[in-house]
Amino acid sequence: MIVSEKTEEQLLEQIQRIEPFVGNTPLFPINNAFQKPGIKIYAKLEWQQLGGSVKARPAFNIMKNAIINGQLNKERHLLDASSGNTAIAYAAIGAALGIPVTICLPENASEERKILLRAHGAHIVYTSKFGSTDEAQEKALELFNENPDKYFYADQYGNENNWQAHYNTTAFEIFKQTESRISHFVTGLGTTGSFVGNSRRLKELNPDIQLISLEPDSALHGLEGWKHLETAKVPRIYDATIANENLEIDTSEAYFWVKKVAQTEGILISPSAGANLAGAIKVAQELDEGVIVTLFPDNADKYGEVLNQLF
Numbered sequence: 001m002i003v004s005e006k007t008e009e010q011l012l013e014q015i016q017r018i019e020p021f022v023g024n025t026p027l028f029p030i031n032n033a034f035q036k037p038g039i040k041i042y043a044k045l046e047w048q049q050l051g052g053s054v055k056a057r058p059a060f061n062i063m064k065n066a067i068i069n070g071q072l073n074k075e076r077h078l079l080d081a082s083s084g085n086t087a088i089a090y091a092a093i094g095a096a097l098g099i100p101v102t103i104c105l106p107e108n109a110s111e112e113r114k115i116l117l118r119a120h121g122a123h124i125v126y127t128s129k130f131g132s133t134d135e136a137q138e139k140a141l142e143l144f145n146e147n148p149d150k151y152f153y154a155d156q157y158g159n160e161n162n163w164q165a166h167y168n169t170t171a172f173e174i175f176k177q178t179e180s181r182i183s184h185f186v187t188g189l190g191t192t193g194s195f196v197g198n199s200r201r202l203k204e205l206n207p208d209i210q211l212i213s214l215e216p217d218s219a220l221h222g223l224e225g226w227k228h229l230e231t232a233k234v235p236r237i238y239d240a241t242i243a244n245e246n247l248e249i250d251t252s253e254a255y256f257w258v259k260k261v262a263q264t265e266g267i268l269i270s271p272s273a274g275a276n277l278a279g280a281i282k283v284a285q286e287l288d289e290g291v292i293v294t295l296f297p298d299n300a301d302k303y304g305e306v307l308n309q310l311f
């Protein structure tokens with residue numbers, strides 16, 4: 001057997017070894033922070049996987065498919081733009097597989113995120129804090145065009161393996177964990193992979209399930225990971241025909257629920273998780289009965305500045 005075939009086989013074995021640590025997250029019942037007769041709200045605790053966020057699912061699926069297709073290996077860097085969670089997931093999975101990772105990151109990403117990326121050995125290319133992830137995306141594309149042989153450009157905003165990760169894993173988990181009783185799925189839009197992938201599969205499993213997407217209420221918001229689609233670059237994987245309804249969430253509402261959940265449920269969640277719960281509760285307020293499911297994309301570990309402000 002020639003050496004490169006052996007390395008490829010070893011990589012595929014490594015992928016199989018880490019796969020059980022991606023997905024399979026618990027479904028948490030909101031018992032105390034909000035109560036209404038006839039309504040149940042559940043949240044998937046998505047930080048309980050490799051890399052500590054919902055982004056383990058798309059990052060793993062993107063990397064796995066690129067390795068299988070021969071686009072990514074131990075010599076060719078994975079390259080992408082990310083405001084943090086996807087980058088950390090790529091870096092963690094890259095470390096486990098021995099694959100180099102280069103990330104274009106807006107310089108105002110939190111210190112905790114930068115430390116996590118460095119800890120996993122990622123190479124970071126900083127972009128302006130004024131340009132958000134849109135500018136980071138342009139930088140990644142520029143680096144790729146300059147040196148296409150060095151990089152596999154993962155392009156999470158346009159990569160079908162992003163939403164398909166949720167279509168093939170998260171949605172089935174939700175359906176099973178609610179014993180098919182889910183009536184509403186609610187989640188925020190970032191790359192839009194979580195909303196698009198879960199929604200497409202849930203609608204196939206039960207066409208009556210209502211799909212509600214969430215957005216920040218303005219371009220200047222504090223919901224890390226979310227996009228204000230009216231003013232930002234719309235991700236290529238987004239499908240505007242899916243949502244039955246789209247609601248806007250104010251950052252202060254998200255903070256209110258972060259506090260409430262910390263004090264009544266015993267878990268400390270991120271701002272975007274608080275915003276998802278705010279959206280689920282808005283939906284609950286309009287219903288007499290229902291089983292509403294949302295995602296808690298990550299916990300508060302990377303949000304020291306917000307926690308200092310809140311507590």
Ligand SMILES: Cc1ncc(COP(=O)(O)O)c(C=O)c1O
Binds near residue numbers: 189190193195224
């Ligand atoms: C904290 C957080 N919340 C929500 C999202 C949005 O998820 P998606 O990109 O699947 O739309 C992200 C995405 O990066 C995120 O990091």
